[in-house]
Amino acid sequence: MNILVALDASESSDRAIEFIQQRPWLDKDHFLIISVVEADKADVSMASALTKTSEAFFGDCEKILTKARDSVRAALPRNKVETRILTGPVKDTIIDCARDFAADLIVMGSQGRRGINRFIIGSVAEAVLRGAPCSVQIIRKKE
Numbered sequence: 001m002n003i004l005v006a007l008d009a010s011e012s013s014d015r016a017i018e019f020i021q022q023r024p025w026l027d028k029d030h031f032l033i034i035s036v037v038e039a040d041k042a043d044v045s046m047a048s049a050l051t052k053t054s055e056a057f058f059g060d061c062e063k064i065l066t067k068a069r070d071s072v073r074a075a076l077p078r079n080k081v082e083t084r085i086l087t088g089p090v091k092d093t094i095i096d097c098a099r100d101f102a103a104d105l106i107v108m109g110s111q112g113r114r115g116i117n118r119f120i121i122g123s124v125a126e127a128v129l130r131g132a133p134c135s136v137q138i139i140r141k142k143e
Contacts, residue, residue, distance in 0.1 A: 001026065004103040005033040005072075006094045006128070007064055012109025012141040017068050019139050020107060021075035030080045032101050033068050035061040036090045061085045091127040099133050106136045 005020060007013040020031065037057050065083040072081045086093050098106050110125040129136045 001029045001104045002102055003029060003031050004094075004098050004101055004106045005031060005068070006097075006106060006108040007033060007035050007068055008109070009060065009064060010109050010111060010141065012111060012139055013064070013068075014109075015141060016107050016109045016139040017071055019137070020072055025076060025079060027078040029076075031072055031076075031082070032097075032103075033065055033072065033081065033083045034086055034094070034097055035065055036086045036088065036093045037061060038088070038090050058085060090124050091131070094124070094128050095131045095133070103132075103134045105134055106132055108136070108138060110138045110140050 003020070003025075005016060007016065062085065065085065069081050069083045072079070084097075086097060088096075094106065094108070097103075106128060108125055108128065110123070125136075125138045129138065
């Protein structure tokens with residue numbers, strides 16, 4: 001089974017890693033843990049001004065992914081665990097990665113926004129749920 005784990009710096013992402021650690025998996029299950037840096041049009045037009053900011057984002061992603069990878073490997077030492085930092089629109093990039101990875105399951109956190117906040121901000125988890133080529137497990141933060 002190929003399991004794609006999409007993370008950001010949220011509490012719900014921490015819970016997604018806990019979910020992975022606590023479930024019974026087969027030794028042959030393969031985990032790909034990703035974090036997506038949203039690339040927008042400003043990155044191209046102001047590339048030199050944003051270089052330091054982009055490096056900081058990538059550095060943060062690398063820390064998140066390294067911590068997650070090490071945690072999953074400690075809990076599941078027989079499983080293959082990889083990490084990748086991807087760039088692009090978050091929703092589409094997660095869905096495209098799931099297709100390319102031939103994911104059987106996507107595990108990701110949800111911020112749990114409701115009402116007008118969800119409408120204005122949008123929901124990455126909901127968009128992935130609707131567009132994913134496989135099953136999606138959405139992990140909510142503790143209330």
